[in-house]
Amino acid sequence: MKYLILIIPLLIAVVQAQNFETGDNSTVSGCSTHCAYSDDSLSCWNKTLEFFERILLGQMRHYIAVQINIDQWHRRHDSHYNSHFEQAIVESNNTMQALITENDVIDSETVSVVVQTLIRRVQRESNKMISWVPHFICPIPCEYKYSIWKNLFIVSAILNICLLFVIFPFIRRMSRKQKTEALIRD
Structure with missing residues (x-):
């Protein structure tokens, strides 16, 4: 979890740097x-x-x-x-x-x-x-570099995978908890 907290700001920094490098239409x-x-x-x-x-x-x-x-x-x-x-x-x-x-x-x-x-x-x-x-x-409008969208997709995919790793154990724990509660009541 500590590594995840460190990786997310680094990924955001990479995306920001890539946006600055390729530019956008607001840089004029x-x-x-x-x-x-x-x-x-x-x-x-x-x-x-x-x-x-x-x-x-x-x-x-x-x-x-x-x-x-x-x-x-x-x-x-x-x-x-x-x-x-x-x-x-x-x-x-x-x-x-x-x-x-x-x-x-x-x-x-x-x-x-x-x-x-x-x-x-x-x-x-x-x-x-x-x-x-x-x-x-x-x-820029002539040959706009669309690599920013590729990078955003990659970051989004990584964040979704990280979210799965974080939420999946929580869901399993909740599922087990519900099963044990059902056994106690019966």
């Missing part, structure tokens, strides 16, 4: 949809702007990392590979231009400049075979 902070023109100060808007600046920089970093990884893949799998960064600019530009809607706050010229700038950075960074390629991560 800094972005607010409650900013209003009638606010007394710009603190809400500035905080939201800072959030999107961090997100924008991070997404540009991931975009460049993925493009470098694609180039490095070609360098490792195609012995006659020549970099086609101009083609990458055209393909990426066409893909992003198709996502622009009518009366969008971003126009096609902005997209073209951003794509060219980012691919030029890829070209400078991935001009030879490199041993260390940049890392990228997907946003």
Whole structure:
């Protein structure tokens, strides 16, 4: 019983740590949809702007990392590979231009400049075979790690088994007690 009392807090700590590691949808902070023109100060808007600046920089970093990884893949799998960064600019530009809607706050010229700038950075960074390629991560909703639910299931199963071990002797004792009481009365 003493060990059970020690194990339960440890299991809870593991579950908490796993939740912190994988994250959940409440870990996004800094972005607010409650900013209003009638606010007394710009603190809400500035905080939201800072959030999107961090997100924008991070997404540009991931975009460049993925493009470098694609180039490095070609360098490792195609012995006659020549970099086609101009083609990458055209393909990426066409893909992003198709996502622009009518009366969008971003126009096609902005997209073209951003794509060219980012691919030029890829070209400078991935001009030879490199041993260390940049890392990228997907946003939480994209590839949410569901291992927390697996861990919770395991903890729940362990707790149910422990509960059986604790309650089963109690039930047997009560059952025996009822049998002996019945014999005395008869």
